[in-house]
Amino acid sequence: MPQVKFIEFNGTEHVVDASVGESIMVAATSNLVPGIDADCGGECSCATCHVLISAEWQSKLAPRSDQEESMLDLNPDRTDESRLSCQIPMTEELDGITVNLPEFQY
Amino acid sequence: MSEAVQIGPNPYEMPLEDINVSQASLFQTNSHWQYFERLRREDPVHYFNDPLFGPYWSITRFNDIMDIEKNVQQFSSEGGITLADRDESFKTVNFISLDPPRHDVQRKAVTGVVAPTNLAKLEPIIRERAARILDGLPVGEPFNWVDLVSIELTTQMLATLFDFPFEDRRKLTYWSDMATSGARAGGPTPEPVRQAALLECLEVFTGLWNERVNRDPADHFDLITMLANNPDTRNMDPMEYLGNLILLIVGGNDTTRNSISGGIYFMDQNPDQFERVKADHSLIPKMVPEVIRYQTPLAYMRRTATEDVEFRGKTIRAGEKVALWYVSGNRDDTVIDRPDEFIVDRDNPRHHLSFGFGIHRCMGNRLAEMQLRIIWEEILARFDRIEVTGEPERVQSSFVKGYTELPVVVHRR
Numbered sequence: 184m185p186q187v188k189f190i191e192f193n194g195t196e197h198v199v200d201a202s203v204g205e206s207i208m209v210a211a212t213s214n215l216v217p218g219i220d221a222d223c224g225g226e227c228s229c230a231t232c233h234v235l236i237s238a239e240w241q242s243k244l245a246p247r248s249d250q251e252e253s254m255l256d257l258n259p260d261r262t263d264e265s266r267l268s269c270q271i272p273m274t275e276e277l278d279g280i281t282v283n284l285p286e287f288q289y
Numbered sequence: 290m291s292e293a294v295q296i297g298p299n300p301y302e303m304p305l306e307d308i309n310v311s312q313a314s315l316f317q318t319n320s321h322w323q324y325f326e327r328l329r330r331e332d333p334v335h336y337f338n339d340p341l342f343g344p345y346w347s348i349t350r351f352n353d354i355m356d357i358e359k360n361v362q363q364f365s366s367e368g369g370i371t372l373a374d375r376d377e378s379f380k381t382v383n384f385i386s387l388d389p390p391r392h393d394v395q396r397k398a399v400t401g402v403v404a405p406t407n408l409a410k411l412e413p414i415i416r417e418r419a420a421r422i423l424d425g426l427p428v429g430e431p432f433n434w435v436d437l438v439s440i441e442l443t444t445q446m447l448a449t450l451f452d453f454p455f456e457d458r459r460k461l462t463y464w465s466d467m468a469t470s471g472a473r474a475g476g477p478t479p480e481p482v483r484q485a486a487l488l489e490c491l492e493v494f495t496g497l498w499n500e501r502v503n504r505d506p507a508d509h510f511d512l513i514t515m516l517a518n519n520p521d522t523r524n525m526d527p528m529e530y531l532g533n534l535i536l537l538i539v540g541g542n543d544t545t546r547n548s549i550s551g552g553i554y555f556m557d558q559n560p561d562q563f564e565r566v567k568a569d570h571s572l573i574p575k576m577v578p579e580v581i582r583y584q585t586p587l588a589y590m591r592r593t594a595t596e597d598v599e600f601r602g603k604t605i606r607a608g609e610k611v612a613l614w615y616v617s618g619n620r621d622d623t624v625i626d627r628p629d630e631f632i633v634d635r636d637n638p639r640h641h642l643s644f645g646f647g648i649h650r651c652m653g654n655r656l657a658e659m660q661l662r663i664i665w666e667e668i669l670a671r672f673d674r675i676e677v678t679g680e681p682e683r684v685q686s687s688f689v690k691g692y693t694e695l696p697v698v699v700h701r702r
Contacts, residue, residue: 220639228646
């Protein structure tokens with residue numbers, strides 16, 4: 184099973200198993216990783232599963248959809264590394280991906 | 290337990306096509322529940338030609354509401370967010386009734402006021418004020434919780450966000466109530482009275498704007514200074530300024546106020562749930578979103594179809610109004626387990642529609658939750674019980690779902 188390394192804003196690391204096909208958001212919430220709220224349940228409609236992913240790892244991801252772009256755009260703290268974790272399905276290729284969590288969810 | 294009380298005609302005994310859920314009286318008498326239950330089951334995308342609002346569609350299932358909120362291309366906000374037709378001679382504009390891209394720039398200009406770092410600064414202020422309000426309540430004698438607590442706390446908060454003259458803060462309450470109670474929307478306030486009140490609001494806030502337009506926004510973290518100094522909003526025309534003021538006043542006032550009152554009422558109606566929170570205050574962060582779901586302080590939001598849309602087997606025509614009934618979606622048992630029950634420790638309690646979803650999701654949702662969390666922490670630190678001594682009186686509106694009176698007696702610990 185591929186793994187995801189979540190790093191909380193305070194530096195605490197959580198390495199969790201993620202099933203292929205499930206989203207990185209689900210990998211976090213089902214393993215009780217704190218810092219991801221996911222109020223809308225994975226519908227790309229609340230932007231409370233905001234994460235930061237380096238350019239290197241982002242190059243392995245599908246680009247943001249218009250919907251993800253418009254939700255991220257509401258967040259004044261967004262950066263080039265910003266993604267919504269509910270929009271990233273896990274694959275074997277993403278084994279070992281590092282996902283940084285922001286200080287807050289809006 | 291369910292709140293459902295049927296007053297007036299039984300919605301199951303009338304022809305389906307006659308069902309009209311936009312009547313303010315249904316909400317004022319708390320008799321809307323079975324109408325929505327029937328629509329969810331039998332006609333979840335429902336058409337009605339209303340004498341006041343004209344033809345409109347009612348969307349009543351949770352997932353259908355979510356789908357339409359995500360589809361901003363076919364379902365625009367620019368026709369307005371309530372079913373009432375706007376008065377072309379008094380047309381206010383604000384970002385909740387704009388589509389991208391104008392929506393995005395205006396919203397971003399004010400989002401900072403509810404940014405998490407700012408909320409952290411506000412928390413001790415809210416706590417101190419909540420404590421002072423609760424410590425000043427009469428003990429053992431009846432009073433109206435809405436007036437002495439819910440309105441007072443939310444209005445103080447709003448005055449802080451605007452840096453509004455504190456002693457005049459009840460003007461904010463008055464303008465908020467006027468904004469949402471107009472006769473065009475089925476409320477009790479004649480339109481000339483409503484417009485006069487809103488023009489007074491504009492006049493007062495124009496004075497504040499002029500005082501602050503040259504202030505440094507780095508030193509003054511209030512909404513007026515932010516709007517007056519942001520390049521995207523500093524050239525707003527007066528009706529756009531007024532529109533955004535009303536949006537922020539109503540958004541920051543009515544909704545939290547009615548969720549504070551609602552929580553008191555639900556705890557009284559569900560003493561077993563109240564006992565659980567009393568015994569374990571760590572349940573408060575889960576209980577708060579449940580109060581917001583159960584109350585649903587805004588019953589719906591409207592969209593307008595931009596083109597003919599086939600939706601769940603119906604054809605919604607270009608230009609037709611669509612009401613997304615949050616109050617119904619929040620009771621959809623295909624998404625929420627035992628939705629008619631008030632349960633203080635639900636799994637995923639934030640999975641409710643009260644804040645909306647998509648790009649128009651309530652920007653103050655974390656502030657609202659924080660205010661409710663603090664007031665409940667302070668209530669439980671002081672009182673053994675808030676006893677509701679009579680039936681609440683409810684607002685005459687199909688949009689603002691709230692209370693004008695909640696008679697209570699508080700009992701100290």
